[in-house]
Amino acid sequence: MNAPHVVSGMQASQDKIGTKADPSLPTPEIFNSVADERIHRKQRLAAGFRLFSKMGFDEGIAGHITARDPEFPETFWVNPFGVHFSQVNVSNLIRVDHHGNIIEGKHPVNAAAFAIHSQIHLARPDVIAAAHTHSPQGRAFSTLGLPLETLTQDACAFYQDHAVYPDYGGVVVEIDEGVRVAKALGSYKAAILQNHGLLTVAGTVEAAVWWYITMERCCQVQMVAMSTGHQPIPIKKESAEQAYSIVGSPYAGWFSFQPLYDRIVKEQPDLLN
Secondary structure (H helix, E strand, O other): OOOOOEOOOOHHHHHHHOOOOOOOOOOOEOOOOHHHHHHHHHHHHHHHHHHHHHOOOOEOOEOEEEEEOOOOOOEEEEOOOOOOHHHOOHHHOEEEEOOOOEEEOOOOOOHHHHHHHHHHHHHOOOOOEEEEEOOHHHHHHHOOOOOOOOOOOHHHHHOOOEEEEOOOOOOOOOHHHHHHHHHHHOOOOEEEEOOOEEEEEEOOHHHHHHHHHHHHHHHHHHHHHHHOOOOOOOOOHHHHHHHHHHHOOHHHHHHHHHHHHHHHHHHOHHHHO
């Protein structure tokens, strides 16, 4: 993994994203400058789009992932509107402020990306990144108006840590709708937007992308289990709490992204351009 300068031991990792993982495991990078941190975030953001494309999470021009700028936190980086996820790279990402003004970049911004993400970043100073797109399994699950159940160990990552937003008000182009989405999300890591899709947030780009990927799969698993005609058996409360503390931790989200990043950079190195 690309970690030229990492914190020694796990203490700094614990301080940064709340992990108590084995000290032999990798830890998040620290940076000598905001410029270094910015390029790191943009590289992971571009990789997130490439991964979403590879996994079939794209749907025309819909969908977005954002990353707060480390130097100007009232602005965020997002994909250029109308550019396919598979064509996003570091150099064509755009930076937008909370008023919708494009600060850097040559492409327009998706109005929905601005309406939703600007309000999440405003309401949640702890959120570095947010992901939302129209992936098929999450979109199908969202029509049920149900929360995820703790049917598997993976689903425990969202145990008592996600919301269902039941008020679909059409294509999100107004700030008021973004405010309502942010309010429904609250302090959680994820929300199921009814009749719309999934939304995940985190204190790192890596975790926000991973939470989205695993939530999409958990939605699929729950629908498959429900379709058998048998009543799925949820994991008991005590076990779900224990699993959540491990698979649902910020470190778990960050770490789970690392092999995916290595894979996509090896396969599609032009994303770093």
